[in-house]
Amino acid sequence: MAVEVRVPSMLQKFTDGEKKVQLDSANVGELLHTLETAYPGIGHQLLEDGQLRRFVNIYLNDEDIRFLDGMATALSDGDVLAILPALAGGRR
Amino acid sequence: MSVKVYIPTPYRKITGNRTFVDAEGIDVTGVLRDLDQRFPGFGELVFDQEQELFEHVNVYVNNHEITSLQGAATRVADGDELAVIPAIAGGAGSAMTPEMVERYSRHLIMDQVGPLGQRKLIDGKVLAVGAGGLGSPVLVYLAAAGVGTIGIADFDVVDRSNLQRQIIHGTSDIGRMKVESAQDRILNMNPNINVITHTSPLTSDNAMEIIPEYDVIINGADNFATRYLVNDAAFLAEKILVDGSIFLFEGQVTTFFPGEGCYRCLYPSPPPPGMVPSCSEAGVLGVLPGTVGAIQATEAIKVLLEEGDPLKNRLLLYDALAMDFRTVKIRRDPACPLCGDAPSVTELIDYEEFCGSPFHEGPVAAAGD
Numbered sequence: 268m269a270v271e272v273r274v275p276s277m278l279q280k281f282t283d284g285e286k287k288v289q290l291d292s293a294n295v296g297e298l299l300h301t302l303e304t305a306y307p308g309i310g311h312q313l314l315e316d317g318q319l320r321r322f323v324n325i326y327l328n329d330e331d332i333r334f335l336d337g338m339a340t341a342l343s344d345g346d347v348l349a350i351l352p353a354l355a356g357g358r359r
Numbered sequence: 360m361s362v363k364v365y366i367p368t369p370y371r372k373i374t375g376n377r378t379f380v381d382a383e384g385i386d387v388t389g390v391l392r393d394l395d396q397r398f399p400g401f402g403e404l405v406f407d408q409e410q411e412l413f414e415h416v417n418v419y420v421n422n423h424e425i426t427s428l429q430g431a432a433t434r435v436a437d438g439d440e441l442a443v444i445p446a447i448a449g450g451a452g453s454a455m456t457p458e459m460v461e462r463y464s465r466h467l468i469m470d471q472v473g474p475l476g477q478r479k480l481i482d483g484k485v486l487a488v489g490a491g492g493l494g495s496p497v498l499v500y501l502a503a504a505g506v507g508t509i510g511i512a513d514f515d516v517v518d519r520s521n522l523q524r525q526i527i528h529g530t531s532d533i534g535r536m537k538v539e540s541a542q543d544r545i546l547n548m549n550p551n552i553n554v555i556t557h558t559s560p561l562t563s564d565n566a567m568e569i570i571p572e573y574d575v576i577i578n579g580a581d582n583f584a585t586r587y588l589v590n591d592a593a594f595l596a597e598k599i600l601v602d603g604s605i606f607l608f609e610g611q612v613t614t615f616f617p618g619e620g621c622y623r624c625l626y627p628s629p630p631p632p633g634m635v636p637s638c639s640e641a642g643v644l645g646v647l648p649g650t651v652g653a654i655q656a657t658e659a660i661k662v663l664l665e666e667g668d669p670l671k672n673r674l675l676l677y678d679a680l681a682m683d684f685r686t687v688k689i690r691r692d693p694a695c696p697l698c699g700d701a702p703s704v705t706e707l708i709d710y711e712e713f714c715g716s717p718f719h720e721g722p723v724a725a726a727g728d
Contacts, residue, residue, distance in 0.1 A: 276607040276680075277635065286681065312634070321628035322635070329687040349687065351676070352635060353626040354604035354611055355583050 268342040273349040281309035296338035322353040360435050365442040373398045388431045417444045422473040424460050476664045483663040486510035486573040488589050490541040492648030493579030493603050495527035500656035502545035502552055512557040513537040524645035560718055563707035566592040575659045578602045583629035584710040584718045590622035599662050603655045608644050610651035610677040614658045614669040620691035621698045632716040647679055
């Protein structure tokens with residue numbers, strides 16, 4: 268399934284500055300491996316022992332995959348996947 | 360003429376707890392006398408012995424205070440809405456002065472604010488955690504809007520490198536405490552408000568003394584330890600929390616209502632130290648906190664007004680480069696250690712240990728950045 272992945276600015280150094288990348292995968296877990304294959308190093312930022320890091324959320328369209336089927340969440344053509352890490356900044 | 364009259368809380372025992380009542384009359388005095396007929400005793404609340412309106416009672420016709428119209432002789436028309444607003448004991452609750460009526464006139468003529476909404480803002484108590492990038496627009500707009508009690512929590516001093524984005528401070532403030540600089544700025548903006556400064560760093564020891572004093576908490580912290588601390592304290596004190604964060608060109612904003620999801624539901628754990636760079640390490644577009652902070656101020660004002668749809672169970676994502684605003688759904692996590700079904704966090708914890716990082720950025724902060 269061809270999906271669009273939105274890459275936060277924090278991780279764009281892995282994607283040669285690209286904000287959006289197109290990938291083909293059947294589910295979220297598979298997609299993250301495809302992402303790592305295409306952009307080595309990004310996987311470590313997102314995954315720990317095969318699980319999504321707890322300060323990183325992934326949204327399929329506008330829904331958090333934790334409330335769908337997690338890494339097994341199936342993808343459809345045209346889906347938009349957004350990666351959202353926690354941000355700390357504000358005061359300084 | 361048949362009109363509708365808003366009855367404020369202190370008078371509702373006379374109207375059988377009704378917020379709005381119908382009345383008739385050709386002018387304000389006539390309407391109030393009619394209300395006295397319908398609800399015996401009402402007249403004594405609004406008229407003195409000379410049958411003049413008490414000075415501590417303001418009357419509004421269609422959101423216009425009658426002293427700016429024809430006073431008690433102001434004529435009314437079918438369908439008009441009147442509001443009878445008495446001064447309430449205590450500084451923030453006193454009647455609006457003519458200066459305030461003029462100052463807030465753009466609010467007072469709005470249906471969604473009006474004198475009642477402005478009264479809610481004046482009675483509102485908001486704490487801004489951080490008087491930096493996000494806190495700057497938050498504090499200025501809350502003060503301008505007339506939010507009656509504004510707390511500022513910050514232990515830092517103004518540094519030249521702050522001035523690229525922290526618009527509440529000026530060049531002449533370099534070296535001053537941020538809370539003092541911010542307090543001067545917002546009291547100059549609006550001397551009617553009450554500003555409370557908190558110059559000690561928020562910690563697990565003092566947060567539950569500070570946060571319960573406010574209605575709404577606005578989080579503009581620059582580190583995860585404070586962000587989780589404020590989240591937990593706001594939930595434990597049952598306060599509404601408007602969370603905002605920024606990085607490079609991106610911002611995130613959401614509003615947490617107690618028991619309907621919290622920052623821990625959104626991000627169960629912070630990133631390990633060093634994995635996510637801070638703004639001081641990676642940079643931030645100077646105007647970005649202006650946009651995000653203004654949205655946080657908007658949320659706080661809507662919450663105080665009880666108007667509109669806050670960012671409840673929604674996370675607003677702002678991308679300044681793409682100029683794209685999107686929202687995604689967020690929700691309470693039943694497994695949340697704080698607000699879940701079987702909570703394990705029932706009091707404030709050691710957040711520096713939880714985050715593996717200090718409340719501030721160590722040597723940089725110690726050097727007075």
